Amino acid sequence: MSVDLSIEIAGIKMSAPVTTASGTFASGREYGDFIDLSELGAITAKTITFEPREGNPPPRMSETPSGMLNSIGLQNPGVDEFVEKDLPFLRDTGVPIILSIAGTRVEEYAILASRLSREEGIAALELNISCPNVKEGGVQFGVSSHLTAELVEEVRSLTDLPLIAKLTPNVSSITDIAVAAVGAGADAISLINTVSGMAIDIERRIPRLAVGSGGLSGPAIRPIAVKMVHDVSKAVEVPIIGMGGIRTGEDAIEFILAGASAVAVGTSNFSDPMATAGVVEGIRQYCDRHNVSKITDLIGDLNPR
Amino acid sequence: MSVDLSIEIAGIKMSAPVTTASGTFASGREYGDFIDLSELGAITAKTITFEPREGNPPPRMSETPSGMLNSIGLQNPGVDEFVEKDLPFLRDTGVPIILSIAGTRVEEYAILASRLSREEGIAALELNISCPNVKEGGVQFGVSSHLTAELVEEVRSLTDLPLIAKLTPNVSSITDIAVAAVGAGADAISLINTVSGMAIDIERRIPRLAVGSGGLSGPAIRPIAVKMVHDVSKAVEVPIIGMGGIRTGEDAIEFILAGASAVAVGTSNFSDPMATAGVVEGIRQYCDRHNVSKITDLIGDLNPR
Amino acid sequence: MLAGLPRGATKGPCWEPEFVNRLHQVELIESTAVTADVTRLVFSAPEVAKLARPGQFLHVKVGGEDAFYLRRPISIHDVIEDRMVLLVRRVGYGTNWLADRPVGSAIDLIGPLGTGFDSTLAGAQSLVVGGGIGCGPLLYLLRSLKVRETPGTYIVGGRHAADLFSIEDFSSVAKDVLIATDDGSQGHKGLVTELLASELNDTSRKYEAIFACGPEPMLKAVSAIAAEHGIPCEVSVEALMACGIGVCLSCVHKAQVDGSTEYVRVCKEGPVFNTRSLVWGN
Amino acid sequence: MLAGLPRGATKGPCWEPEFVNRLHQVELIESTAVTADVTRLVFSAPEVAKLARPGQFLHVKVGGEDAFYLRRPISIHDVIEDRMVLLVRRVGYGTNWLADRPVGSAIDLIGPLGTGFDSTLAGAQSLVVGGGIGCGPLLYLLRSLKVRETPGTYIVGGRHAADLFSIEDFSSVAKDVLIATDDGSQGHKGLVTELLASELNDTSRKYEAIFACGPEPMLKAVSAIAAEHGIPCEVSVEALMACGIGVCLSCVHKAQVDGSTEYVRVCKEGPVFNTRSLVWGN
């Protein structure tokens, strides 16, 4: 039996329910040396901003138990250079391309969305309203239902591209934010971004990250992510892309059963450059083993205890 | 050189800056078989409620990467039986006793506080306003500045015992809650309680915990806890008891440098029943190695990068 | 309530708990695969061996120094002089880690823990019923029954003949060994509980006690059969454990205590319970 | 900007990158402690050996299958036929894990990675300066300089004589070996940079290039001395790396690119940089 792994999310036709977590796969070139990119359901590129961004000073990374902290700070070459140098490569992969965008003001998201609407070969925009590293950046939107709605509404009015709102977990009620985003026109929700965290070098008595704190990712946060995906899936009708610590097909199935229509693989790429392909294969094997003929049958298929 | 590890927190004189995380040490009897309880700075007992509580159905526990989920649901015999059976034992340990209390309404905290104020040998009350497992319980207080303030104020008016407010990390702004608690009369802040999380058994397609979700603890959450301790220490003047994933003296030092005056050891007890004593010893060794004569010199002693 | 449960309330008086919750470092001196997924581990562990009672368990540290893992509860399978034997079935990280330890490794464990079986119940005739890896603790129980000169009859079930293990060991201490397999590849074709029922229906024998260990549905069935025949029955139940010593309240099972039902700790009031006091389901 | 940095912009033309980011499973065939905390590991690694260039590194998986750890970057110390040699200094979990692998273990790694040293810079006379574990990549560099018939002079510093390692190996490929120790227990008493300066002040020699690897303060000092003498200088810098292949932007170092400063990736545009383009501090 050959399982049908395909899924359509907000008009994005994915051959498998697996994409990449923004910022952990660049534009796919490097991991293309390890895996066949065309096996992915979609590629979600690193967040871009309108102007180039230098990012935060190093150190920008610190390993933690079953995870890592990062404080990259959205280093990116800006939309123009991205469109010129990376978009053609991404387009050539043949898989749907999700572009993650961020800005410090609503207008910046708006202008990015309009700019990218003119380009060919973009399957959807992901609104990064959640990066915790950039003080003047997304975090203000993502912790407020009101700002989230305002932002999504504005971008919605300027583009016909499907919009995915990517949520931060650093909130009291993730469902409130999700409901606000969907109410304002988001076609899908992705979550979770990194969890705020900090580590200290006790020998030198300084924070391990130059900017003090950063975002926690990796297997450590998986239970947090699964819970939020589950809660959001009960609160909104739109599809969910789940992420947070996924290493294997089994981990992905956990998110799908919790209510995600697809998943994204992030930090695990760094330890296993074939992780994304492994997750696709692992999902396939699980489905085979359990006689699942369509992956869509598994979405939210959680029995009560 | 013999380092002075003693610290006074809200009038509690601790011989070392180490206590136990409520609910992970019961009333100390069992771990007393492994360590000399009198070496601890204080013992924080399992949260008690006014009436006995049955707790949640099992399974109540699930291991996760570098951590665990629990959904105990505050099983406890109620204040009367606790006072009769456990308090005498705790008193006999000779170390300061912190009693954690919880309720579903302000009046329940109030009545517990009054009741316990009549007992001898209690060093402080910890207000568990944060247990995420009990729907009708503490969580409502801990996510709202307003409710937190109301609760602390009411309890403050009914007891002369020092009050420690224990905060939940599942909020958008932990500093807001801390400021509210201190404004209302909390003498110290302890944090963090567990982070909301969920795990799914993909073979049976059911949540691993009977009640669906639970609280994440252990090393996985340490970076989250360190960040929150750091942020809260900048926002309030009262001492902080830091906890979340502490296994060793080094981990404890990380919290102290972040701004905690003392730490609590929780989940690590389960894997290492001598963890609390090991943390005290590890702190001592760190101080020796770094010529620290008083532990108080290290509190918040974090250099900027 | 929990704190109100007298120690050993669900147990006969002979098991007056004298817990020694000490940490032990024991050396692995033998490791043998007994089935495709079950490994028999023998440790040199004089202190533990001295204290161990049938039905008790050990809380074993798994994983290296640097990663965080909870301990895993493993029953005491047998005690031979100052050696302690465990049977480990590979189901996940911890059990694989244990089963993969090279001979000579030092293993860190807490125990013996829990109350164990009350073998004074046994009288002259008793039935000892095991299913799957649940057979583990029954060998040492049978050995102690034999030492008391009240050897028990061992009834064991498995899916296939290949899943059964240590049958010779059991034979050497049991009065009799009865086997059931789901596919009939060895002994009775069917459930272990069918064998149990037919033994009890044989009026020529007068069984005075039943001891069982295995999957919860089997234990529930055994418990019902015992109740039907009015025979005292003790079962060893499984639960997910964090602390293993009665602190965390992770491992609870519903039970009757002083006439009301409440959650009692499998690690402390159990893992062996008299089915009289046990309540099945939440 | 980063994406605007032409590949190899900070390198000479000979290091046209032809990265093969493949995963390799290599076998550990030899493991020797060379100092109290440095272990020399020899792998059978024909594919990696074929591609490896001096100054490149490998991104090595540490820890067992079940725990999550990031990879650790380790420089290529030497290549001998189809064997690859690494020097690992024990500083934490990963390096201890690696140094503790028994011979025969299979190690999972990615590489060779990074741009490496541009040995065409060397000309007839070059200085190769190492400090601490930073000496690692310099052996293979010196070997390749020797192969090009432009053997380099090796200047090495350490705290005590006991911290120096593989001096015989270095002697066999270097034109000359100069040693400095902080406590004077071997060679010059003082800093390696003092030896470097006095070498350069010796007008009888005409050094055309300096290569260095070691702690950042040393590299900064070497860089300043090189600038003072107007000699091209390449240094290999360290950074905390997550992906190791240019994806995550964890490992950046400030550099001059097209006249402006920006953060470039140590794992991709480095780890070896011409000090002309490197900016010290954030």
Ligand SMILES: Cc1cc2nc3c(=O)[nH]c(=O)nc-3n(C[C@H](O)[C@H](O)[C@H](O)COP(=O)(O)OP(=O)(O)OC[C@H]3O[C@@H](n4cnc5c(N)ncnc54)[C@H](O)[C@@H]3O)c2cc1C
């Ligand atoms: C009192 C007691 C005595 C026990 N005695 C033995 C013994 O003698 N020999 C032995 O091999 N095992 C015994 N067990 C079971 C053993 O503790 C578990 O199999 C073990 O903890 C699983 O750890 P793991 O890391 O290998 O699996 P994990 O990685 O934790 O889990 C792997 C999979 O197995 C499932 N699982 C977890 N715990 C159990 C369990 N208790 N039973 C079945 N599946 C489980 C998990 O849900 C998961 O799907 C005993 C348990 C108890 C409570």
Ligand SMILES: Cc1cc2nc3c(=O)[nH]c(=O)nc-3n(C[C@H](O)[C@H](O)[C@H](O)COP(=O)(O)OP(=O)(O)OC[C@H]3O[C@@H](n4cnc5c(N)ncnc54)[C@H](O)[C@@H]3O)c2cc1C
């Ligand atoms: C391009 C490159 C090449 C390298 N080549 C070698 C080599 O050939 N041999 C070798 O032994 N090491 C080399 N290193 C350093 C090596 O990668 C680190 O020592 C290693 O990653 C530490 O991992 P760990 O798990 O042992 O330590 P961790 O547990 O991660 O850290 C332990 C302690 O060491 C500190 N630490 C972490 N990274 C470094 C570092 N890069 N240098 C010094 N201290 C650190 C941490 O802050 C922490 O306090 C190289 C690094 C880079 C970037």
Ligand SMILES: Cc1cc2nc3c(=O)[nH]c(=O)nc-3n(C[C@H](O)[C@H](O)[C@H](O)COP(=O)(O)O)c2cc1C
């Ligand atoms: C190094 C790094 C860089 C990241 N950069 C971005 C980013 O640019 N935009 C974004 O939306 N999320 C970014 N993230 C968050 C991830 O996309 C993902 O939401 C998070 O890491 C959780 O998934 P994981 O645990 O699988 O990594 C980044 C994460 C890491 C580790």
Ligand SMILES: Cc1cc2nc3c(=O)[nH]c(=O)nc-3n(C[C@H](O)[C@H](O)[C@H](O)COP(=O)(O)O)c2cc1C
């Ligand atoms: C099994 C378990 C039970 C707990 N019970 C309580 C409790 O009764 N009251 C409370 O305030 N916190 C309770 N906690 C939370 C801990 O006190 C602590 O805040 C949290 O676990 C983080 O610390 P750790 O990572 O060191 O465990 C419990 C935690 C665990 C793991």
Ligand code: FES
């Ligand atoms: S496992 Fe902790 S009380 Fe039983």
Ligand code: FES
């Ligand atoms: S380590 Fe990821 S870009 Fe260099």
